[in-house]
Amino acid sequence: xxxxxxxxxxxxxxxxxxxxxxxxxxxxxxxxxxxxxxxxxxxxxxxxxxxxxxxxxxxxxxxxxxxxxxxxxxxxxxxxxxxxxxxxxxxxxxxxxxxxxxxxxxxxxxxxxxxxxxxxxxxxxxxxxxxxxxxxxxxxxxxxxxxxxxxxxxxxxxxxxxxxxxxxxxxxxxxxxxxxxxxxxxxxxxxxxxxxxxxxxxxxxxxxxxxxxxxxxxxxxxxxxxxxxxxxxxxxxxxxxxxxxxxxxxxxxxxxxxxxxxxxxxxxxxxxxxxxxxxxxxxxxxxxxxxxxxxxxxxxxxxxxxxxxxxxxxxxxxxxxxxxxxxxxxxxxxxxxxxxxxxxxxxxxxxxxxxxxxxxxxxxxxxxxxxxxxxxxxxxxxxxxxxxxxxxxxxxxxxxxxxxxxxxxxxxxxxxxxxxxxxxxxxxxxxxxxxxxxxxxxxxxxxxxxxxxxxxxxxxxxxxxxxxxxxxxxxxxxxxx
Numbered sequence: 410x411x412x413x414x415x416x417x418x419x420x421x422x423x424x425x426x427x428x429x430x431x432x433x434x435x436x437x438x439x440x441x442x443x444x445x446x447x448x449x450x451x452x453x454x455x456x457x458x459x460x461x462x463x464x465x466x467x468x469x470x471x472x473x474x475x476x477x478x479x480x481x482x483x484x485x486x487x488x489x490x491x492x493x494x495x496x497x498x499x500x501x502x503x504x505x506x507x508x509x510x511x512x513x514x515x516x517x518x519x520x521x522x523x524x525x526x527x528x529x530x531x532x533x534x535x536x537x538x539x540x541x542x543x544x545x546x547x548x549x550x551x552x553x554x555x556x557x558x559x560x561x562x563x564x565x566x567x568x569x570x571x572x573x574x575x576x577x578x579x580x581x582x583x584x585x586x587x588x589x590x591x592x593x594x595x596x597x598x599x600x601x602x603x604x605x606x607x608x609x610x611x612x613x614x615x616x617x618x619x620x621x622x623x624x625x626x627x628x629x630x631x632x633x634x635x636x637x638x639x640x641x642x643x644x645x646x647x648x649x650x651x652x653x654x655x656x657x658x659x660x661x662x663x664x665x666x667x668x669x670x671x672x673x674x675x676x677x678x679x680x681x682x683x684x685x686x687x688x689x690x691x692x693x694x695x696x697x698x699x700x701x702x703x704x705x706x707x708x709x710x711x712x713x714x715x716x717x718x719x720x721x722x723x724x725x726x727x728x729x730x731x732x733x734x735x736x737x738x739x740x741x742x743x744x745x746x747x748x749x750x751x752x753x754x755x756x757x758x759x760x761x762x763x764x765x766x767x768x769x770x771x772x773x774x775x776x777x778x779x780x781x782x783x784x785x786x787x788x789x790x791x792x793x794x795x796x797x798x799x800x801x802x803x804x805x806x807x808x809x810x811x812x813x814x815x816x817x818x819x820x821x822x823x824x825x826x827x828x829x830x831x832x833x834x835x836x837x838x839x840x841x842x843x844x845x846x847x848x849x850x851x852x853x854x855x856x857x858x859x860x861x862x863x864x865x866x867x868x869x870x871x872x873x874x875x876x877x878x879x880x881x882x883x884x885x886x887x888x889x890x
Contacts, residue, residue, distance in 0.1 A: 499519070501515065575880050578881070583603075584600050596882055603628070622664050643679065700722075727791075795813075820835050
C-alpha cells in the first residue's frame with residue numbers, strides 16, 4: 410500500500426500563500442509534459458514501467474512530483490520506474506505542485522498476466538493410502554501462537570477478573586486523555602500526570618516527561634502501534650504536536666520523528682491517534698486534531714493535512730475505520746464519513762461521503778463527540794452532552810440508521826471488545842451493551858468519578874478491557890456485576 414496524498418490539501422495550504430506580487434505567473438500550478446508511459450501501452454506482470462515527466466514552474470520553485478497507479482503512490486520524483494505488480498487496465502497519474510498550485514495528468518495502461526504461483530508443489534503424497542482416516546488431521550495440537558492464553562472457545566470466563574493498578578505501582582492520580590495497549594501487552598496512558606507505561610505482568614509502571622524526550626509533560630493522546638513504536642500527541646502549539654518514539658528494553662525512549670504539521674498554522678493539537686487495522690491503508694496513523702483529520706502514511710512515508718467536514722467543525726476525538734475502508738471522524742459538531750478514492754488522500758479530491766445526522770440538534774449546535782468505536786457494521790459514538798448513539802452503517806448515502814440510548818446520559822469513552830460487548834465510560838460509572846440490553850457495571854473497584862478512557866487488548870483470549878480512571882488503570886476480563 411502506498412497512498413496518493415495529492416500533496417497535502419492544496420485548498421487550505423495554498424490559501425495561505427502570498428502570490429499577490431506575481432499574479433501573472435500563478436496560473437494554477439506547474440506545466441506538466443508526460444513523457445512515459447504512452448497512452449494505451451501494454452506491459453506484462455513484473456515489467457518495469459518507465460515513468461518520466463517534465464515539470465516547469467513559472468515561479469522558479471522546486472516542483473514536487475508524485476506518481477500513482479490506481480491511487481497508490483509508486484514514485485516520488487519526476488523520473489523513475491514502477492514494477493508492474495497490478496493487473497488489468499490501470500490509471501497512472503502524475504502530479505506536480507509549486508507554490509502557486511497543483512496540476513496532474515493521467516494516462517491509461519494495461520498490465521497482463523499475474524503473480525506467479527509460489528505455493529509448494531502438490532506431490533499427491535497425502536492422496537494415496539488414506540481412505541478416510543480423519544483422526545490424523547490434527548497432529549500438532551493447538552498451533553495458535555497469536556497470544557491465545559484463554560483457550561479456543563472465544564467466550565468469556567464464567568467469573569470476572571478485575572485488577573487495579575494505581576499509586577502502589579507508580580501510576581499518578583490523573584485525568585487520562587488517551588489509552589492504548591501495545592503488541593507486547595504494555596498499557597500506555599496519556600494525561601495530565603504524564604505519559605505512563607504499565608507492565609501488567611510485572612506490576613510496574615514508568616512515568617515519562619520532558620526529560621525523557623517528550624515535547625511537554627501533559628500529552629493528550631497515545632498510540633502503541635503494531636510495529637512496537639509509540640505515538641504521542643500534544644495540544645496547544647504550532648511548533649510540535651507530537652512525536653513517534655521507540656522503546657528500549659530498559660524502557661528508555663528514542664525519538665524517531667517529530668509530528669509537526671508545519672504547512673498550516675491552524676493545526677495546534679492532536680486529541681486522538683488511531684492505526685488503520687486493515688485494507689490498503691494498514692499501518693497508517695490517523696490523527697484527530699483541532700482541525701479535522703490528519704494522516705501519517707507509513708509507506709511513503711509522509712504527513713498529510715487536513716480534511717474536515719462542512720463548517721462548523723471542532724476538536725476531533727473520534728477516529729475509526731469500517732470494513733469497506735471508510736474513515737470516520739467524530740468531532741465537536743458532527744459525524745462525517747470519508748470514502749477516500751486513494752488511501753490516505755487528504756486533498757480536496759478526497760470524498761466526503763456523507764455527514765451523518767446523529768443527535769437531533771440544529772446545524773451549528775455542538776454534539777461534543779468524545780470517542781468513537783466500530784463494532785462490525787456499526788459505529789458507536791460517545792458524547793459528553795447526549796450520551797450514546799449507534800449508527801448502523803448503510804452502503805449508500807442516507808441509508809445509515811441511528812439508534813439513541815436514554816442511558817447513559819453522558820459518555821466519555823466507548824470501545825467494542827470483539828465478543829459482542831460495547832463498553833461505555835461515563836463521568837459517573839461504566840456501562841456495557843451486550844447486544845440487546847444496556848447494563849450498569851458495578852463494583853467497589855470503580856471510582857466515584859467514573860471512567861475517562863477505555864482500551865481493549867485483543868491479543869489475549871478473552872480480550873481484556875482496560876479502563877483509565879482517576880484511581881489508576883483497571884483491567885477487566887469477563888463480565889463483572
